[in-house]
Amino acid sequence: MKVEMRKSLQDYNTFGLDVTAEQLIRVRSISELKKGIEKNDQPLFILGGGSNILFTKDIQGLVLKNEIKGIEVIKEFKHSVHLSIGGGENWHQLVLWTIKHNYGGIENLSLIPGTVGAAPIQNIGAYGVELQDVFVRLTAIDLKTGKSKTYFRKDCAFGYRDSIFKRALKGKVLISRVVLRLTKAPHKINTSYGAIRSTLDERGITNPTIKEVSDAVIAIRSSKLPDPAVLGNAGSFFKNPEVSASRFNKLKKQFPNIVAYPLENGQYKIPAGWLIEQCGWKGKRIGNTGSHAQQALVIVNYGGATGSEIKAHAERVIASVKEKFGIQLTSEVNIY
Numbered sequence: 347m348k349v350e351m352r353k354s355l356q357d358y359n360t361f362g363l364d365v366t367a368e369q370l371i372r373v374r375s376i377s378e379l380k381k382g383i384e385k386n387d388q389p390l391f392i393l394g395g396g397s398n399i400l401f402t403k404d405i406q407g408l409v410l411k412n413e414i415k416g417i418e419v420i421k422e423f424k425h426s427v428h429l430s431i432g433g434g435e436n437w438h439q440l441v442l443w444t445i446k447h448n449y450g451g452i453e454n455l456s457l458i459p460g461t462v463g464a465a466p467i468q469n470i471g472a473y474g475v476e477l478q479d480v481f482v483r484l485t486a487i488d489l490k491t492g493k494s495k496t497y498f499r500k501d502c503a504f505g506y507r508d509s510i511f512k513r514a515l516k517g518k519v520l521i522s523r524v525v526l527r528l529t530k531a532p533h534k535i536n537t538s539y540g541a542i543r544s545t546l547d548e549r550g551i552t553n554p555t556i557k558e559v560s561d562a563v564i565a566i567r568s569s570k571l572p573d574p575a576v577l578g579n580a581g582s583f584f585k586n587p588e589v590s591a592s593r594f595n596k597l598k599k600q601f602p603n604i605v606a607y608p609l610e611n612g613q614y615k616i617p618a619g620w621l622i623e624q625c626g627w628k629g630k631r632i633g634n635t636g637s638h639a640q641q642a643l644v645i646v647n648y649g650g651a652t653g654s655e656i657k658a659h660a661e662r663v664i665a666s667v668k669e670k671f672g673i674q675l676t677s678e679v680n681i682y
């Protein structure tokens with residue numbers, strides 16, 4: 347197992363920030379991981395695909411880059427299968443694999459960058475589907491003891507872009523394997539989000555297959571989200587805020603055009619992108635960074651930005667949304 351010294355992470359984070367890891371190892375198996383961390387006395391940092399990270403400084407200590415691979419059907423039922431997937435597999439490649447094998451459940455999560463091991467961390471979600479909808483269990487290795495532990499759904503405290511791995515266990519365990527339960531045909535198709543329905547309508551598709559849903563999601567995302575290979579970004583920078591019904595009613599009086607979605611818990615979800623746009627940030631560039639012209643929720647690196655510049659832009663956005671709407675935006679991206 348090679349230790350790479352003073353390794354640039356520019357190609358390993360989707361903002362394209364040129365920070366350095368003091369040391370980096372590529373972890374391809376649990377035994378490699380255990381070898382990497384035994385007798386270790388340096389700070390450890392876990393890296394997946396770097397698509398939900400904003401680096402504001404160099405990383406001291408040892409970066410563990412998760413490259414544990416493998417996709418395996420471990421159980422087969424009449425209507426479903428259990429898949430066990432190495433945490434270092436690429437998420438979108440997994441989605442394409444499931445579609446090729448006609449296993450349903452994650453087609454709405456097409457084209458989300460990053461690794462399978464990071465997917466439970468913020469319970470990745472898009473177009474009305476979240477990882478927790480198909481989640482069975484995961485294996486995580488404690489970075490202090492090297493011991494592995496199984497976490498079932500009830501242990502993960504999944505929430506909206508949230509889990510125990512983003513809170514109490516942040517940086518303490520490495521997710522090495524994830525087990526998902528996917529359907530065999532006939533599948534439950536979810537076209538609750540308008541953009542999917544209208545794309546399928548335009549294509550004259552009334553009874554979509556999982557492949558047709560995935561293709562629609564890929565087309566929508568490619569048309570409005572910046573490709574990190576072209577323009578550095580980490581997807582949505584902020585979470586969508588949730589407010590009480592009474593707070594929403596007050597806001598509605600003040601801002602009659604406000605966009606909101608009622609939630610099962612009685613609260614209202616307000617798209618952060620709408621709030622940011624109303625504050626005039628959509629398409630606004632300051633120096634090497636700014637809010638994306640097609641989706642104000644995304645902060646981009648136009649080239650040469652530092653993590654601190656991007657963080658300062660996020661803080662400007664937060665301050666103006668607070669001032670206009672009294673709503674405190676919180677970051678979805680992990681800032682280091």
Ligand code: FAD
Nearest residue numbers: 394395396397398460461463464470471472520521580581
């Ligand atoms: P990283 O960015 O490498 O890591 C994220 C955090 O998890 C860090 O704190 C890291 O230390 C930790 N970590 C990583 N791997 C592990 C592991 N195996 N064990 C323990 N800790 C770990 N997210 C959505 O939810 N929905 C979307 O639709 C979506 N769209 C996106 C679109 C674009 C263009 C981009 C750039 C990002 C998007 N994201 C979206 C965010 C991102 O893709 C996801 O959060 C993804 O799961 C991050 O995976 P990663 O491997 O890149 O994690």
Ligand code: NAP
Nearest residue numbers: 471472473474538539540541571580581582586607617641
């Ligand atoms: P969009 O369709 O323009 O919608 C804006 C926001 O409104 C979304 O954030 C979504 O909330 C909410 N919304 C839209 N239709 C809804 C419905 N029928 N029911 C409930 N809420 C609804 O959003 P977009 O930016 O193009 O993104 C599309 C999907 O991809 C969203 O689910 C979004 O979360 C996901 N996405 C995530 C990231 C990321 O980095 N996290 C990046 C790009 C896209 P939700 O976000 O809660 O779904």
